[in-house]
Amino acid sequence: MRDPELSIAGWLLIGQAKTLRERSFARLVQGLQHDSIEFCHAPQQVFQIHPVDASLEGLMYACSANTWARDILSVIPITRPARSAVSDPELVPMLQDLADIIAWEATQAFSSDYYPGIPDIIMPDDHVELVMQSLQREMDREGKSRQREPAEFASLNKDRQRALAERRRWWFSKFSITPERWETGKWCLWQVSDESMPEMGRAPAYA
Amino acid sequence: MSQPTRTPVRTPVESPAPEQNPKLWPAEICPQQKREMASPDVSP
Numbered sequence: 001m002r003d004p005e006l007s008i009a010g011w012l013l014i015g016q017a018k019t020l021r022e023r024s025f026a027r028l029v030q031g032l033q034h035d036s037i038e039f040c041h042a043p044q045q046v047f048q049i050h051p052v053d054a055s056l057e058g059l060m061y062a063c064s065a066n067t068w069a070r071d072i073l074s075v076i077p078i079t080r081p082a083r084s085a086v087s088d089p090e091l092v093p094m095l096q097d098l099a100d101i102i103a104w105e106a107t108q109a110f111s112s113d114y115y116p117g118i119p120d121i122i123m124p125d126d127h128v129e130l131v132m133q134s135l136q137r138e139m140d141r142e143g144k145s146r147q148r149e150p151a152e153f154a155s156l157n158k159d160r161q162r163a164l165a166e167r168r169r170w171w172f173s174k175f176s177i178t179p180e181r182w183e184t185g186k187w188c189l190w191q192v193s194d195e196s197m198p199e200m201g202r203a204p205a206y207a
Numbered sequence: 208m209s210q211p212t213r214t215p216v217r218t219p220v221e222s223p224a225p226e227q228n229p230k231l232w233p234a235e236i237c238p239q240q241k242r243e244m245a246s247p248d249v250s251p
Contacts, residue, residue: 003238090242090245092242096242103233103241103245142240146231148228148230151230151231151233178251
């Protein structure tokens with residue numbers, strides 16, 4: 001079934017996408033015409049392209065060869081404003097893979113036998129706490145609406161909380177969003193990792 | 208000599224407790240809520 005946030009063109013393209021960057025690109029495509037392309041975050045702007053290879057890779061290459069298209073794909077908003085007074089800002093739909101990965105990581109922190117942090121990441125305790133609170137607020141809201149007890153991040157031991165916060169930062173960086181870039185409010189398609197999407201469907205059964 | 212037949216006695220058992228709702232895990236929430244849970248207003 002098609003993600004309602006994904007255009008039909010994007011839906012067709014994401015079937016070919018193998019890497020995080022290719023998947024993000026597919027999610028950015030709003031429309032394809034005879035010799036031009038439009039992107040979700042730049043409505044009413046049409047970019048002329050001349051792909052020579054009938055593939056997703058060829059289409060991305062053609063976009064990188066167009067200065068204007070290349071630039072617009074370097075400054076994509078990270079957030080979308082809250083939709084109501086009782087909700088919070090959300091990632092733009094083009095970062096759905098990042099949202100899925102973080103939700104999966106958050107569950108793994110509870111269910112995985114081994115859940116290490118990222119040694120190269122240095123993060124103060126108060127930031128770890130802030131991240132746990134931010135993860136919890138949506139879980140609480142959703143638990144209330146479904147009348148189910150939400151997982152409590154505060155119940156994780158401190159090492160797991162830290163590991164989850166570090167892994168969150170690590171995954172944001174895979175999508176080009178370092179703490180420094182986060183300050184700008186924009187992410188860059190060309191700096192998204194060329195790694196494959198992790199296989200999240202094979203996670204062990206939750207407790 | 209044959210043993211007298213005994214009527215089986217049913218041992219009372221505890222009735223099962225009503226099933227509790229299983230806990231809600233982050234991976235179970237819908238795509239839009241996952242985008243919200245990622246908390247882009249908090250620095251990575």
